[in-house]
Amino acid sequence: xxxxxxxxxxxxxxxxxxxxxxxxxxxxxxxxxxxxxxxxxxxxxxxxxxxxxxxxxxxxxxxxxxxxxxxxxxxxxxxxxxxxxxxxxxxxxxxxxxxxxxxxxxxxxx
Amino acid sequence: xxxxxxxxxxxxxxxxxxxxxxxxxxxxxxxxxxxxxxxxxxxxxxxxxxxxxxxxxxxxxxxxxxxxxxxxxxxxxxxxxxxxxxxxxxxxxxxxxxxxxxxxxxxxxxxx
Numbered sequence: 640x641x642x643x644x645x646x647x648x649x650x651x652x653x654x655x656x657x658x659x660x661x662x663x664x665x666x667x668x669x670x671x672x673x674x675x676x677x678x679x680x681x682x683x684x685x686x687x688x689x690x691x692x693x694x695x696x697x698x699x700x701x702x703x704x705x706x707x708x709x710x711x712x713x714x715x716x717x718x719x720x721x722x723x724x725x726x727x728x729x730x731x732x733x734x735x736x737x738x739x740x741x742x743x744x745x746x747x748x749x
Numbered sequence: 750x751x752x753x754x755x756x757x758x759x760x761x762x763x764x765x766x767x768x769x770x771x772x773x774x775x776x777x778x779x780x781x782x783x784x785x786x787x788x789x790x791x792x793x794x795x796x797x798x799x800x801x802x803x804x805x806x807x808x809x810x811x812x813x814x815x816x817x818x819x820x821x822x823x824x825x826x827x828x829x830x831x832x833x834x835x836x837x838x839x840x841x842x843x844x845x846x847x848x849x850x851x852x853x854x855x856x857x858x859x860x861x
Contacts, residue, residue: 641791643791669848670848672848672849672850674852679854680786680837680839680854680855680857681852681853681854681855682839682852682855683852684849684850684851684852687848687849725791725792727791727792729848736794736797736807737792737794737850738791739784739791739792739793740791741789741790741791742791
């Protein structure tokens with residue numbers, strides 16, 4: 640079993656739909672990251688969370704430390720949101736090492 | 750512009766040849782990382798460096814080597830000892846006091 644599990648692996652939505660991507664982890668963490676990877680491969684950091692909730696534009700990320708679970712929500716989805724969304728956790732220690740989920744491939748159709 | 754550059758974007762090599770992937774950053778970050786991405790798998794850490802002239806093996810270091818002679822540069826050499834070198838390679842950097850890593854655009858290596 641992977642230390643970081645994401646669901647679903649693939650998601651197809653219609654433009655305008657509300658989208659939720661889930662991330663569960665089994666290790667103690669100091670922070671959780673949501674990343675976006677577009678076709679072509681470059682990765683952009685969306686959020687870094689250690690508790691509660693963060694919002695940026697149409698994106699919302701939440702984390703429940705007790706349940707070891709995080710969700711990424713996209714409101715009013717748009718075709719340009721189509722990408723792979725990756726959850727990564729940072730464990731303890733000083734190395735800043737991340738453990739990555741396998742990603743969720745999102746396709747938003749017009 | 751500040752950022753991380755990786756070159757080239759696509760790289761083809763014959764089996765048995767060593768190849769070096771470039772990673773440069775002008776963010777003044779102390780820490781740098783190399784990851785490998787394969788289909789259906791999460792990114793896996795190959796090597797990391799927290800300071801110039803020092804680096805540590807990650808989870809899948811076999812068949813790879815790195816150097817960190819300058820703060821800005823962290824080249825990765827894929828040697829002929831790496832059994833399955835075809836993959837997408839990502840470089841990242843971070844400040845020592847931050848949890849956030851910044852990623853380069855990646856290099857897709859294909860060994861023929």
